[in-house]
Amino acid sequence: MDHPPRGPSVDDLVDRFRDICLALPGVEERLNHGMPTFGVAKRPAFCNLHESPTDGRPNLWFKAAPGVQAELVEQEPDRFFVPPYVGPRGWVGLRLDVDLDWDEVAGVVEECWRLTAPRRLVAKHDGIAAKLQSPDDTLDGR
Template identity: 45%
Template sequence: MGSGDALSRLRDICLALPEAVEKPFGGHTAPSFRIRDKLFTMTSEDGTTMMLKAGPGVQEALVAEAPERFFVPAYVGSKGWVGARLDVEQDWDEIAELVEDSYRLIAPKRLSARIRPRSGEPG
């Protein structure tokens, strides 16, 4: 999958979340996604990677399990964010789940509650 296809797919996942908006980060032109002006997903300028907030232990587990797909990003990795490579084969259901989890960690509870549970999740 080309980086444009991956970014398009990522954009669809992010913008489907309540009140999510796309807005570049700082002086960059790369897409980033926010809820009430707080970042929950960022992409690299070249579109080959993305970064998102993860709960305790998630970053370590993903990087240990699939280092070809996940990494500890510079600057935000120390704060628990995890990086995902978009220029390799990814499990897009897993990426959607990670994006939703990042959103839930950032968004107000009222907005988080509006996300429909994924198949197999308690409703």
């Protein structure tokens, strides 16, 4: 009897997701209901993993900029959804048992990290000086 191909295990998803999150500066991992939750610089979580209590599907919940939630859920309702509890605050759910583009997931994680991380940490990550150049600084160093 042929069985449909199985997707990655929850443990594999957690490991891959953890690698993406912990590659960003200042990220701290905590457990929330037995699943990893990631925050930055002692600030609240910016994304976390969940298993749906109704169907056991693995999901990523992430903080999103204003307007992003409605756009994603409307454009791709098979992948994105409004999660319970944090959905009214603009968070977005991403189903992880569908075909995943891990580069896209990494981009989503970085965007929600940027919404939560201190500006100096983001500037350092981007390689940009946190303070403005003084008026007598010139580009050629003279």
